Amino acid sequence: MKKWNMVIDCARCHDCNNCFLADKDEFVGNDFPPYSVAQPWSGHRWMNIERKERGQYPIVQTGYLPKPCLHCADAPCIDGSPAGTIYRREDGLVIIDPEKAKGHPEIVGTCPYGAIYWNAEADVAQKCTGCAHLIDQGWTETRCSQVCPTNAIKVVFADDAEWAALIQKEELRAHREELRTNPRVMYKNLHKWDKVFASGSVAFKDTDDCADGAAVTVSIDGATAGEGVVNNYGEFVVDRLEPGKSYTVRISADGYKAVERTVTLRESLNLGLVMLEKA
Ligand code: SF4
Ligand code: SF4
Numbered sequence: 001m002k003k004w005n006m007v008i009d010c011a012r013c014h015d016c017n018n019c020f021l022a023d024k025d026e027f028v029g030n031d032f033p034p035y036s037v038a039q040p041w042s043g044h045r046w047m048n049i050e051r052k053e054r055g056q057y058p059i060v061q062t063g064y065l066p067k068p069c070l071h072c073a074d075a076p077c078i079d080g081s082p083a084g085t086i087y088r089r090e091d092g093l094v095i096i097d098p099e100k101a102k103g104h105p106e107i108v109g110t111c112p113y114g115a116i117y118w119n120a121e122a123d124v125a126q127k128c129t130g131c132a133h134l135i136d137q138g139w140t141e142t143r144c145s146q147v148c149p150t151n152a153i154k155v156v157f158a159d160d161a162e163w164a165a166l167i168q169k170e171e172l173r174a175h176r177e178e179l180r181t182n183p184r185v186m187y188k189n190l191h192k193w194d195k196v197f198a199s200g201s202v203a204f205k206d207t208d209d210c211a212d213g214a215a216v217t218v219s220i221d222g223a224t225a226g227e228g229v230v231n232n233y234g235e236f237v238v239d240r241l242e243p244g245k246s247y248t249v250r251i252s253a254d255g256y257k258a259v260e261r262t263v264t265l266r267e268s269l270n271l272g273l274v275m276l277e278k279a
Contacts, residue, residue: 009153010188018147020048022144025143063193066144069129071130074182076181081107086107093132096116141155174187200272215230259274
């Protein structure tokens, strides 16, 4: 059968918060029995946009991770909560039962992603429902996907084989893969959140011009891990590198001596200005 899935593209998100606000518009003050009771006015972020900066001045990038409940197929919240308080629907959506979950604040701590919130007034744990109440009325979008101006959020109804093929084709990855929760919300361009880059500025020493077109190769243990080209502003960025690992960065241009630097990328790094000398 077709199941509910979601793709979030970190390269398309620009932190406009429309998705966060649409969620508020839908759920604050509105009960949707038997799916959910009203979200309180403050304190909950059922669509939580996390933010980070990578790099150092002047080569800095912002990264955004819009994070709802990930509707995990192997959900620690279901395994760790009292029986029946959280359940998985046939379409894959994971729902906290707003009646059975009453009086169980310990449910909040069962989600390793921090996607569950406590509603003290209603005495119940709450989270994103995947807009199950709308899906069951025939909607093919969630409120957050509907309002995203850059199409960073897409709902995909697919059977398991179609979904697995899409994951491979689009190179989708799970947030915090090491948790092995098999989430139904998968990310595109997640490297903008969880990988690091090496960057720098390069100029020709003899002319003082930007080294436009110079080649950059980043390698680890002799194997190429990434490649880039110096642009017409004299800058390069080689992304999708693993944090904490040591790499060799080689910069070369015809007629000039190549420069090599070995760096440990605890975080994204700006190597600063590299001058290429005539060979
Ligand atoms: S609506 Fe789209 S672009 Fe705006 S914050 Fe949400 S995911 Fe990002
Ligand atoms: S993200 Fe958290 S709350 Fe949502 S299904 Fe996974 S473990 Fe449960």
